[in-house]
């Protein structure tokens with residue numbers, strides 16, 4: 196009997212070990228697939244401005260610049276704005292690569308959460324206009340002071356608002372609620388967008404994950420925003436929660452403990 200018990204334990208242990216190895220391999224495989232998607236998306240986006248600028252230069256060479264000053268001006272404008280876009284894109288990719296390699300490094304200071312939000316809302320004015328969005332910001336509490344990294348928190352708010360604008364089909368109505376409780380300060384960003392099916396609500400925080408929508412809602416992105424948001428929040432000893440209903444909207448809440 197002791198021998199069969201021993202074999203039983205050994206087999207169980209081996210089973211567990213193989214199970215873990217298999218799961219790790221699957222996770223690695225999925226991550227590789229997502230990374231490949233990411234690379235092909237980025238490559239595609241890098242190629243488009245390059246192609247546009249090449250066509251513009253070719254046209255300038257062909258039609259004789261001095262005879263067509265108006266068209267020359269237009270082609271130069273297009274090239275300039277495409278090159279700007281390219282520069283921003285390259286910058287973004289470099290930032291992501293640094294974040295991948297070094298992780299986040301925080302420089303905490305005493306910050307006023309409500310002031311950060313006010314500044315982000317102000318800097319996104321044009322984007323809100325472009326989408327015809329309405330934005331409401333409500334506060335409940337006395338003080339919204341935190342010990343936090345200003346730049347990363349600013350990026351967090353920006354990412355959540357950017358998503359709230361991107362993932363909508365109708366006119367976006369966005370509301371922000373900043374609330375102080377005894378233990379923490381919470382910021383909720385709610386939208387009336389396309390929503391997130393419940394089976395994906397945990398996955399959206401994974402690196403490179405994007406909700407598959409087929410052709411119905413074609414929005415560009417790399418699936419990195421929320422993974423960044425979630426690591427910033429965790430580094431501040433906080434957590435992020437999502438509530439969402441398909442076709443109704445989503446609400447993301449960031450909870451950061453008081454100092």
Ligand code: ADP
Nearest residue numbers: 358359362390399405406416417418419420421
């Ligand atoms: P990206 O927007 O670049 O794809 P994110 O990491 O910010 O990357 O978001 C991951 C995915 O979560 C998005 O692709 C989208 O499918 C979903 N998502 C994020 N925010 C929202 C939102 N407010 N409403 C609906 N879906 C969202």
